[in-house]
Amino acid sequence: MDFKITSPKNKAGLLKAMQEGKNFRFGAGYTDLLMELKKQEETSFTIINLAQLNDKTFTEINTISGGLRIGSLATAAEIVNDKFITQHFPALQEAAHSLASSQIREVATIGGNLCTASPSGDMACALMALEAQCEILSANGKTRTVPISGFFTGPRKTVLQKKEVLRSVLVPLLEKNRKLHSGFIKVGTRRSMECSVVSLAYHIHLDRNDSIVHAGVAIGASAPTIRFAKTACDLISGNNLKTISQKDKEEFAAKVVSYASPITDIRATAWYRKEVLFNISKSIFE
Numbered sequence: 001m002d003f004k005i006t007s008p009k010n011k012a013g014l015l016k017a018m019q020e021g022k023n024f025r026f027g028a029g030y031t032d033l034l035m036e037l038k039k040q041e042e043t044s045f046t047i048i049n050l051a052q053l054n055d056k057t058f059t060e061i062n063t064i065s066g067g068l069r070i071g072s073l074a075t076a077a078e079i080v081n082d083k084f085i086t087q088h089f090p091a092l093q094e095a096a097h098s099l100a101s102s103q104i105r106e107v108a109t110i111g112g113n114l115c116t117a118s119p120s121g122d123m124a125c126a127l128m129a130l131e132a133q134c135e136i137l138s139a140n141g142k143t144r145t146v147p148i149s150g151f152f153t154g155p156r157k158t159v160l161q162k163k164e165v166l167r168s169v170l171v172p173l174l175e176k177n178r179k180l181h182s183g184f185i186k187v188g189t190r191r192s193m194e195c196s197v198v199s200l201a202y203h204i205h206l207d208r209n210d211s212i213v214h215a216g217v218a219i220g221a222s223a224p225t226i227r228f229a230k231t232a233c234d235l236i237s238g239n240n241l242k243t244i245s246q247k248d249k250e251e252f253a254a255k256v257v258s259y260a261s262p263i264t265d266i267r268a269t270a271w272y273r274k275e276v277l278f279n280i281s282k283s284i285f286e
């Protein structure tokens with residue numbers, strides 16, 4: 001394999017590398033890319049190394065009007081330690097915390113987690129429940145924004161075109177002082193360094209009487225792509241989180257499972273994945 005690495009330091013350098021590059025891949029934390037390169041069939045290509053890019057829209061986590069902008073190069077560790085995310089988006093903080101090991105979390109980026117488009121991406125699953133938007137920068141300097149529900153087009157596939165890079169993720173903050181019931185549940189075959197067998201992210205807004213005002217629920221490792229369980233969310237809207245009936249909990253869980261089309265693989269059977277998903281879906285009310 002013959003590849004060269006270019007490390008743009010600013011946006012102008014990045015755009016130039018993207019315009020001039022014929023056959024290139026981006027590298028951020030390299031925790032997925034190194035594995036991908038082992039399977040790479042092409043023998044000659046360039047890696048555009050994003051790790052030295054000094055551009056705040058890629059590197060920083062900032063509040064913006066209506067929510068939060070997370071640069072695609074923000075690491076899982078930075079997300080775990082961000083106070084605003086911990087307070088307003090617990091599902092994302094917990095998902096970042098559950099990713100791999102502390103060493104990997106120091107380098108693994110949120111952009112890499114999205115762009116690798118694994119059905120079991122932990123931060124990607126949380127961002128789906130949070131109904132995030134993906135901000136994409138093209139080699140000609142233009143940007144476009146895609147809702148995360150339209151970002152994944154298949155396993156390991158996204159809407160990103162050849163000369164496009166993910167710049168940042170925009171997470172909407174519906175209401176600052178709203179009560180939240182938000183979290184991330186990951187079931188693996190062991191406690192750490194493990195991709196999910198099944199995962200579930202939920203982000204539920206409550207009024208002061210614990211009635212559900214808005215719900216976002218997403219499932220990971222259960223289908224070819226991460227999925228937003230829209231009908232399950234609609235079903236529980238208006239219910240009271242504390243007094244929701246057993247029947248409604250089970251109906252909700254069944255609706256979540258209806259979005260799953262899992263495979264049987266070395267880590268779990270399709271049947272087991274659906275059973276676990278049903279049970280963890282019900283458990284979010286307990």
Ligand SMILES: Cc1cc2nc3c(=O)[nH]c(=O)nc-3n(C[C@H](O)[C@H](O)[C@H](O)COP(=O)(O)OP(=O)(O)OC[C@H]3O[C@@H](n4cnc5c(N)ncnc54)[C@H](O)[C@@H]3O)c2cc1C
Binds near residue numbers: 050112
């Ligand atoms: C031992 C181990 C355990 C792991 N455990 C977990 C886990 O528990 N949960 C989990 O979700 N993941 C896990 N992973 C996968 C990985 O760590 C994450 O997906 C990580 O977030 C990827 O980020 P990265 O910065 O390393 O991406 P990279 O490896 O640098 O890139 C991944 C892919 O995204 C592309 N890319 C990166 N950034 C951009 C961008 N800004 N724009 C366009 N394309 C881009 C790259 O070209 C590449 O195709 C694990 C990996 C390993 C090696």
